[in-house]
Amino acid sequence: MAATTIVQGAEVTEFPTITPQAARGRVLRVTEVGEDVLHRPCRPVTEFGTDALRTLVDDMFATMLIAEGVGLAANQVDVDLRLFVYDLTTEDGVRYVGHVCNPVVEVLGEETEEVEEGCLSVPGPGADLFRPLHVRLTGADIDGNAIEHEARGYLARCFQHETDHLDGRLYIDLISKRTRKRVLKDMLALRPDVLDRRAQLTAGHDKEPVAYPDQPFV
Incomplete structure (x- = not known):
């Protein structure tokens, strides 16, 4: 039986x-x-259906592929806009792919779940973090059409993580100071291997290489 894929909220064959x-x-x-772009709220998308917005979404999907992520916010590619993309497969084998402009997350119910979370902007380590298990995401697509998704578990966590980015908040802002210190220390040790992996994948997918600074910004 073929795996289920949901693109922009609709199942595709x-x-x-x-x-x-x-x-x-x-x-x-x-x-x-x-x-700085990661630590302040992003501007809302106000112009829809533009070539620039479509190109940005394409570039964000390409960047997410190379970075081996499941979600990516616009400020993670140095663009000050409320937009994120996602491509993930849940434990039950359902793949979800899409993008959302001007996302708003509404928590549904009181149940939470603690899962290790990582971030492409904190390359390498992760940390356990409680998040609500069930949410509703609303927003718009790049043409300005309304979007509404109800999500649980892994998908709900992704929606919350990426919307947090657009509010200027990283997952390490939600953990204890002691754990944050450990994560940043681990990042310094793991970052070179992560960036080497991205460079290899960039070449493997026949994409133009991108340069990173020798040292991170913390």
């Missing part, structure tokens, strides 16, 4: 492993903790 957006897009540098 066929979908490639590499999204068309990622195939078209160019790879951008992922911004890292300490850069």
Whole structure:
């Protein structure tokens, strides 16, 4: 039986492993903790249906592919807009792919779940974090059409993590100071290998290489 794939909230019968957006897009540098664009709220998207917005979504999917992420916010590619993309497969084998402009997350119910979380802008380590288990996401697509998704578990966590980014908040802002210190220390040790891996994947997908600074911004 073929795996289920949900694209922009609708089930599709066929979908490639590499999204068309990622195939078209160019790879951008992922911004890292300490850069100003990650630590302040982003501007709402006000112009829809533009070539610039479509190109940005393509580039974000390509960047997410190379960084081996499941979600990516616009400020993680140094763009000050309330927009994120996602491509993840849940434990039950359902793949969810899409983008959301101007996302708003509403928590549904009181149940929470503690799961290890990581971030492409904190390359390498992760930390356990409680988040609500059930949420509703509303927003718009790049053409301005309304979007509404109800999500649980892994997908709900992704929606919350990426919306947090657009509010200027990283997951390490939600953990204890002691754990945050450990995560940042581990990042310094793991970052070179993470960036080498991204460079290898960039070449493997025949994309133009992107340069990172020798040292992170923290």
